[in-house]
Amino acid sequence: MRLLVIRHGESEADILHVHEGRADFELTERGHRQAEAMSVYVAEHYKVDRIWHSTLKRAAQTARYLADKTGAPLIPDEQLMEFGNGLLAGLPYAEAAERYPDVNVPAHRSVYEQESRLMFRYRAETMLSMLLSENNDDMTVAAVTHGGMIGQLYRAFLRLPYDIDYSFWSGDACIHEWLTDGEKRTVVRANFCPHNI
Numbered sequence: 315m316r317l318l319v320i321r322h323g324e325s326e327a328d329i330l331h332v333h334e335g336r337a338d339f340e341l342t343e344r345g346h347r348q349a350e351a352m353s354v355y356v357a358e359h360y361k362v363d364r365i366w367h368s369t370l371k372r373a374a375q376t377a378r379y380l381a382d383k384t385g386a387p388l389i390p391d392e393q394l395m396e397f398g399n400g401l402l403a404g405l406p407y408a409e410a411a412e413r414y415p416d417v418n419v420p421a422h423r424s425v426y427e428q429e430s431r432l433m434f435r436y437r438a439e440t441m442l443s444m445l446l447s448e449n450n451d452d453m454t455v456a457a458v459t460h461g462g463m464i465g466q467l468y469r470a471f472l473r474l475p476y477d478i479d480y481s482f483w484s485g486d487a488c489i490h491e492w493l494t495d496g497e498k499r500t501v502v503r504a505n506f507c508p509h510n511i
Contacts, residue, residue, distance in 0.1 A: 316454040317445060317492045318356065320380070321461055321484040323348035325372040328486075332406050335399030335462075340371045348487035348511045349376040350383075355508035356489070357383035360454050366445065367458040368394035376487060377458040386456070393441045396460035397434050400427030421477065435476040438466030446494060464490065471499055487511075 323345030327334035341349060356362060362384040367377035369390045381388050402410045417425045424430040441457070449455045459467070461484045468474075468482040471492060484490070488507040493500040 315446065315449055315451050315494045316360070317494070318360065318362070318454065318456040319464055319467055319490040319492065320352065320356075320376070320456055320458045321464060321486065321488055322368075322370075322372040322376040322458060323352075323487040327404075330406075332404055333399055333402040333410050335396050335403045336370070337399075337404035338371050341375045344511060345372065345486065346375070346379075348509055349379040351509035351511060352376075352487040352489065352507075353379040353383040356380060356456070360384075362386040362456050363453040364389055364449060365456045365458060366391055366394060366441075368392075368396070368460060368463070370395055370460070373458050373460060377456075380456060380458065391441065391444075393437045393444075394457060394459040394463060397462040398429035400424070400429075402426060402428070432476060434462070435466055435469065438463060438470045442467055442470045451495075471501075 324342045325334065325345055326339040326342055327337060329342060363386055365377050365380050365386045366389045367373050369392050377388055402414055414426045419425055421431045445455060445457060464484045465482045469476065469478065483505055485505055485507045487509060488505050490504050491502040493502055
């Protein structure tokens, strides 16, 4: 199976410099252009069978461009949402740092009404399992989601420990292409941005 993991385009939170997470911002005008350009590229280079997407606006809007260009059906799933950042959602960075300083807690616990690190990883593991088991081996499937979730999906895909200190960068409306063949898993491309916007 071919899996295209795609980050949403630029959102309003990106230019407001606020914590996004579960804050439900829409795409900017630039984000709409990025999403459309990415979708044109995907439609020209892949035959997409299904598009799974986060239910947050910025990802859903990006996924709609992809559906319009490829004709593939949309499948919304809340498990693809970004990290549940609780009380930090929508707050400017400086204000959040002052009101809610970093606290070191065990992986199964959380602070400030956030989800725990283990729950975040569990969502990614569940989502990846669904993507791999509910689609045929000869299909190309897209998952439109968020930077933090993409990082967790990488850890799940590569079978890495939940607490490993690796980063997986995702630009606006950029593509990560993965292949599975039985137990073999291959990263074909990482953070490919088919636009200059």
